[in-house]
Amino acid sequence: MASRARQLVEILSQSISDIEDFLKTQDAPDLSIEQDVPLSFHANPKFASTKDAALLACKELSTLLGGSFAAITNQTTSEFANTQAICRFKIPSSFPPDRDHATYDELAANSGLPEPEVRRLVRSTLPSYIFLEKETGIVTRTAASKLLAYNPLMVQWVEMTATEIMPATLKIADAMEKWPQSGEPHQTGYNLANNTEDSAFTHMAKFPGRPEQFAQAMSLFSMGPGYSPKWLLENYPWDSLETGTVVDVGGSKGEYGIAIARKYPQIKVVIQDLPDVIEKAQSSAPADLGDRVEFMAHDFLTDQPIKDADVYLMRWILHDWSDAYSIRILRALIPALRKGARIVLHEYIVPEPGKTLTLQDRTLRIFDTAVRALTNGKEREANDWKALFAEADSRFQILSIEKPPVSSLGIIVAQWEG
Known part of the structure; x- marks a missing residue:
């Protein structure tokens, strides 16, 4: 028996063939992004049912390929509102022990919501494959609802997105009107x-x-394989530093700085962040690296105090800031820089239109919208990174801008020629 994925491909293939045959009989052009099918065709029962079959096959196949994480994150605003509600009332974890199916009465008893409310919420998530209802009145957990039941970070991400990011993004246009071109x-x-x-x-x-909650939710992304420190460790020539100092600017708890120090014993690392962050980071610092890893309170909007370091690393820092503030952050390094010092940024590099897979581009454009809504930050294309350094100071020379194939973040390397 063919797999479900192959069945869906066959349904999609047959549906598209039927649609194309229908269009030919109507002397209509082929399906195109640039031109809609005439509205009158959608009233044709045969066309409408065939189109729906194709769309449903696409939706389910996309869910199979994207997995549970994508099923949750790639929802419309109204779909996401219902997902927030099932999380808030713990419906994914309200199933009887050792069972992935339950009646609505069982879910109501375990969640504390009235049965009609549970039924309405659960059925609103069926089109997103958060749950299934294979038999009327019996709810089955999918991979997505299991993720919500057993991964608290995923639930935190849902709540944070619904309460912090979505309301902010829906006010972007209003902010643009009130504060034109503000950074x-x-x-x-x-x-x-x-x-x-x-x-x-x-x-x-x-x-x-x-x-x-915000920090825990965002940590969900940094736990993914594309955010592993290994991509930065393996795709920058740290071993070319026979001895030297790396300053991890805005380095938080030092996950990346510590990884560099551990792999390259000839390197000393100074991890900088705001005082409260550094105080917490020091308490969990690895004792065996005490002589080569130092923690320092520092605001990167002010002049850099560590002079003559070899590399100043900033991971996922500048995307939170507008161009004006990012330039200010780069300029704050200048008093400390010696000729040949390098600035290494580990950031998203948004591809130019048509230069990558649409889904990758879509994700980064969504992130760009989110950081704009929250802080007037910006996810940047390669040319944006070049322009940023050029505006900060003409003595910055871009050496490379590249994204390792499996990494989610790119590596931008600039050298100080002053």
């Missing part, structure tokens, strides 16, 4: 959505649990 971190969709004059992270910090 200020406190003049964003987030500010309008939350009625605050504080920047997003300053505002979140006033509410217990919100910063932690």
Whole structure:
């Protein structure tokens, strides 16, 4: 018996053949992104049913290929609102022990919601394959609902996206009207959505649990294979530093700086971040690297205090900031730079249209929208990175801009020629 994926391919293939035959009988052009099928065709029962079969096959096949993570993250706003609700009321984890199927009455008893509410919420998620209802009244967990049941970080991501990012993104146009061309971190969709004059992270910090939820949710992405430190370790010539110092600017707990120090024993690493971050990071620092890993409180918007280091590393820093602030961050390095010092950025490199798979491009464009909504940040194309360094100072020379094949982040290397 053919696999479900192959069955879907066959359904899709037959449906497209039937649609193309129908269009020919109507002397209509082929399906095209640039021209719609005439609206009257959609009223034709044969065309409508065949089209629906093709779309449903595409949807299910996309879910099979994308997996549970994509099934949750690639939802419309209304779909996502229902997913937030099933998470809030713990419906994915309300199944009887050791069972992946349950009646609506069982889910209602375990979740505390009335049965009609449970039924309405669960059935709203069926088109997204969060649950299945193979038999009327019997709910079956899918890979997606199992992920929501057993992975608390995924649930945190759903809640954070629904409460922090989505309201902010829906206010982007309003922010653009109120603050034309602003790059200020406190003049964003987030500010309008939350009625605050504080920047997003300053505002979140006033509410217990919100910063932690945001950090935990974002850690879900950094746990993916494309965000592993190995891609930075293997695709920059750290071994060319016979001895030397690497400054991990905005390095948080030092996941990347520590990985560099551990793999390259000739390198000393200084991990910099704000005082409260550094205080927590020091408490969990590996004792065996104490002589080569140093923690330092530093605000990267102010002049860099470590002079004459070989490399200044910034991982996933500048995408949170507009061009004006990113230029300010780069210029703050200049007083410390010696000729030949390198700045290594580990950031997204948004591909130019038509230069990559549409799904990869779509994801990065979504991230660009999110950081714009939160902080007026920006995900940048290669030419944007070049322009940023050129505007910061003409003495920065771009050496390379590349993305390792499996890595989600690219590596931008610039050298100081001053």
